[in-house]
Amino acid sequence: MPIVEDQARFLRCIGEPTRLQILKLLAESERCVGELTSVLNKEQSLISHHLRALKECNIVKERQEAQKVYYKLTDARLARLIINCEALMKELLLCESQEVNYERKGNQGSGEGEIRSDS
Amino acid sequence: MPIVEDQARFLRCIGEPTRLQILKLLAESERCVGELTSVLNKEQSLISHHLRALKECNIVKERQEAQKVYYKLTDARLARLIINCEALMKELLLCESQEVNYERKGNQGSGEGEIRSDS
DNA sequence: TGGGCATATGAACCTCCATTTATATGAATT
């Protein structure tokens, strides 16, 4: 099942503290490597390595401008995914969960699990 | 920043192929360890270990019934998160992304990144 | 074209964690 493994790889790529911080910064605005390096106070090579990993998962893309290379999210929904995930996780840690009710047949709630495509 | 690390830990917990498969099964219905073991065709101790990891992140909870222990998701939104994430990742792999436009001030789109709380 | 700045790459190290093997706990059944 390559799908599950791709998805797992994707989640692990996001699920690394430094990369997650990078993504949260890129959710606000495009940033070049130097900015990320100084904001996060990490080694430049480390930031480059992580950006490479993010790029290989198509999470991030680059744009070169003179010597500098600017990075941004490839997709606006990534920012929302991260925000959703953070909020949910916080509630889980506080044990404020919404009971699961396994339903019989037929998804009566229309379009519940969809990706919303608005800006 | 413990929040980022908690979130990263949460994502990594989901981002392991076997655990992700477990979660997808639990998104359908409650399952006991034996069922998970045979469906996934993995060692029973491995499944137990993974269930433990999921439980420590409050992603999963247990209910004992005689000798069997049944597991389910702690929160219905987890199933949606996983579905959303899978769909988004598939599109990213196909390079079908929705351009990011960094906006100036004021989140005009009402409540865009929220957790929806319906069933 | 030489030198400095910005970023990328490579190799080595080390830690974390998934998996296996073996054994323990604990409930039900006789």
Place this chain on the structure above:
DNA sequence: AATTCATATAAATGGAGGTTCATATGCCCA
């Protein structure tokens, strides 16, 4: 009470990946 079934736990192993250090690439400017 002993046996069997279902699950949990502990220790050992192996591999993946995060971090650092050193160096390479590439662009700009004098």
